[in-house]
Structures are given as structure tokens and as C-alpha cells.
Amino acid sequence: MRTGVAILSLVSVLIPAASTQFTLADVYVGNDFFNGWSWQTINDPTNGRVNYVSQGVARGMNLSYATDTKFFMRADDYNIVPPNTRGRNSVRILSNKAYGDSLAVLDLQHMPEGCSTWPAFWSLSQKGPWPAGGEIDIIEGVNMDTQNLMSLHTSPGCTMPQQRLETGTVTSTNCDANVNYNQGCGVQDAAGSFGVPFNARGGGWYAMARTQQDGIRVWFWPRDSPDVPLAVRAPVPGLFPTIMPDPTWGAPVAAFPIGPYCDYAAHFDAHQFVFDLTFCGDLAGNVYTSTGCSGSCVDFVNNNPQAFTNAYWEVNSLRIYTATETPYPPIV
Numbered sequence: 001m002r003t004g005v006a007i008l009s010l011v012s013v014l015i016p017a018a019s020t021q022f023t024l025a026d027v028y029v030g031n032d033f034f035n036g037w038s039w040q041t042i043n044d045p046t047n048g049r050v051n052y053v054s055q056g057v058a059r060g061m062n063l064s065y066a067t068d069t070k071f072f073m074r075a076d077d078y079n080i081v082p083p084n085t086r087g088r089n090s091v092r093i094l095s096n097k098a099y100g101d102s103l104a105v106l107d108l109q110h111m112p113e114g115c116s117t118w119p120a121f122w123s124l125s126q127k128g129p130w131p132a133g134g135e136i137d138i139i140e141g142v143n144m145d146t147q148n149l150m151s152l153h154t155s156p157g158c159t160m161p162q163q164r165l166e167t168g169t170v171t172s173t174n175c176d177a178n179v180n181y182n183q184g185c186g187v188q189d190a191a192g193s194f195g196v197p198f199n200a201r202g203g204g205w206y207a208m209a210r211t212q213q214d215g216i217r218v219w220f221w222p223r224d225s226p227d228v229p230l231a232v233r234a235p236v237p238g239l240f241p242t243i244m245p246d247p248t249w250g251a252p253v254a255a256f257p258i259g260p261y262c263d264y265a266a267h268f269d270a271h272q273f274v275f276d277l278t279f280c281g282d283l284a285g286n287v288y289t290s291t292g293c294s295g296s297c298v299d300f301v302n303n304n305p306q307a308f309t310n311a312y313w314e315v316n317s318l319r320i321y322t323a324t325e326t327p328y329p330p331i332v
């Protein structure tokens with residue numbers, strides 16, 4: 001009996017007693033992106049060799065394209081980039097809607113790959129100004145990386161414990177964007193979660209849940225995984241009106257628990273989602289030769305349009321569920 005009690009109490013420490021159910025709020029498939037998202041033409045805040053174009057230009061050049069079931073965003077793989085321009089034509093899109101406590105499931109077939117590329121799928125505070133309200137990076141990597149990096153960037157006073165219930169590897173624990181040159185607090189996934197090997201296996205599913213109660217968690221299932229929960233796989237987007245991370249989901253790849261070392265309400269508010277694809281810049285440019293590439297990053301971007309044929313996002317769907325917090329069950 002004593003052993004049984006000990007095991008039960010250990011389990012209750014690892015798995016929160018209360019659970020949050022999430023209800024489907026929005027499904028973005030194909031043309032939904034043209035209606036529900038904005039094409040940002042800003043100068044890249046991360047100093048990339050990129051020219052973000054409007055929706056009209058992107059559609060005219062086929063840098064953004066949709067069918068009933070697919071949405072594509074790509075780099076210009078046709079033109080040489082003249083010296084006195086912002087850079088290679090590409091796309092950065094922002095969801096018109098912002099979401100608080102929620103669970104996002106991205107069914108992604110292909111992500112941009114190759115030297116000089118720096119694609120990301122992330123969310124940031126609608127209110128800002130950055131980093132107020134927080135930033136959550138769900139997919140990020142550069143150049144020939146094969147491992148996805150998930151991280152938070154926050155205002156001061158948010159750190160993560162080294163030991164957490166997660167399968168990924170902690171790379172840094174201070175989320176404050178003002179320290180460590182804005183490294184943020186990161187967790188790295190295994191090989192195959194990013195870039196060329198991710199695309200070779202047909203991509204997969206990313207899920208990011210954020211609640212006051214359980215903090216911020218990210219899961220990843222590759223296309224060939226036998227363990228994808230049915231509600232995540234959802235052969236028809238929107239088939240399941242509710243979703244709830246339960247023990248069958250397994251431990252998240254990255255867990256960012258909220259507590260005394262990082263107050264949730266003080267650091268995170270309603271976020272808009274972003275997909276972008278920049279080149280070189282603060283990250284991909286600075287680690288160009290240590291992440292599988294050689295020579296000058298900017299020269300490569302300028303002169304090799306044919307190298308960007310696989311620098312595209314192919315999105316099957318993005319579903320956003322919003323949280324319905326359920327009360328803690330009575331303590332027995």
C-alpha cells in the first residue's frame with residue numbers, strides 16, 4: 001500500500017490535477033490566410049537581407065498561393081537581388097486576430113530550407129511594445145539546422161528552471177530579451193524537427209498550448225509518428241470541436257512553466273501569430289559558417305535565386321482553440 005501511495009503522489013506532481021479544455025475558435029486553410037492575415041511590408045526588425053512584399057505583389061509573383069486545401073508562402077527563386085535594395089523578395093504575415101489562453105495546432109507539410117534562410121512561426125503581443133506582452137517562438141532555425149528551437153522572449157523578470165518535464169534540451173533559461181543579446185529562454189528538439197529532414201518526412205504537427213495554469217508548452221509529432229493524437233491529426237480540419245492535452249500526448253518537447261520565477265499575467269497577453277522567412281540578419285547571418293554554410297551569406301542571397309526553390313512554407317492548416325478553464329477536482 002505504501003508503495004502505491006508513493007507512486008500516486010509522484011504522478012500527481014508530474015501531471016497537473018486540473019485540465020484545460022480548448023474549444024475550436026478559428027480554422028485557417030488555403031484562402032483563409034488571404035482573408036484573416038496581413039502581409040507586412042516592414043523593414044525586417046532582425047536586419048535580414050529581405051524585402052517583405054504586400055499581398056498584392058506576393059500573389060502577383062506567386063510568392064503566396066492557395067488552393068482549397070493548401071497555403072504556400074515562398075522566397076523569390078527567380079530574380080538576382082540588386083545591391084541597392086532591401087533584399088530578396090519574401091513574405092511575413094500576421095494574423096488579424098489575437099488570442100489569449102489558447103492551443104494552436106499547425107499541420108505543416110514543408111518549411112523553408114537551405115543556406116541563408118531563417119524561417120519562423122511565432123506569436124507576439126498585439127499590445128506591445130515588444131518585448132512587453134511576450135514573444136513565443138514555436139518554430140525557428142537557420143541555414144542547415146535540423147533541430148527546432150522553441151523559446152520565449154519577455155520583459156525583465158522571467159526565468160525558467162533547468163529541470164522540467166519535457167523531452168527537449170534546455171539551451172538557455174533567462175527569457176528576458178534584454179540579456180544575453182536577446183537569446184531568450186530556449187529548448188531545442190531532436191534532429192528531424194526542422195529543415196531538410198523535417199521536409200523529407202512530410203513535415204508534421206506542432207501544437208502550442210498556453211494557459212495561466214500550465215504555462216506554455218509545445219509538442220511536435222512528425223508525419224510518420226504512430227503517436228499523433230487523433231484530435232491533433234484531425235483528418236478534416238475542424239472535425240473535433242474541442243481538444244485537450246491529456247497523458248496520451250506525452251511530455252511536451254518544450255515546457256515553460258509559470259510560477260514565482262515567471263509571472264504569467266505580467267509577461268504574456270493576447271498574441272497575434274506570425275509566419276516569416278528572412279535571410280541572413282541577426283541570427284542566420286551571424287552563425288552562417290557554423291551552421292553548415294560557407295562564404296558570404298548576403299552574396300549568396302543576392303546571386304543565387306535557384307538556391308531558394310525549397311525556401312517555402314506549405315501549410316495544410318492552422319487551427320486555434322481557446323481555453324475553457326475547468327475547476328480543480330476536489331481533493332480526496
Ligand SMILES: *[C@@H]1O[C@H](CO)[C@@H](O)[C@H](O)[C@H]1NC(C)=O
Pocket residue numbers: 062065072
Ligand atoms: C504557384 O505556386 C504554387 C505552389 O508552389 C504552384 O503549385 C503553382 O504551379 C505556381 N503557379 C505558377 C503560375 O507558377
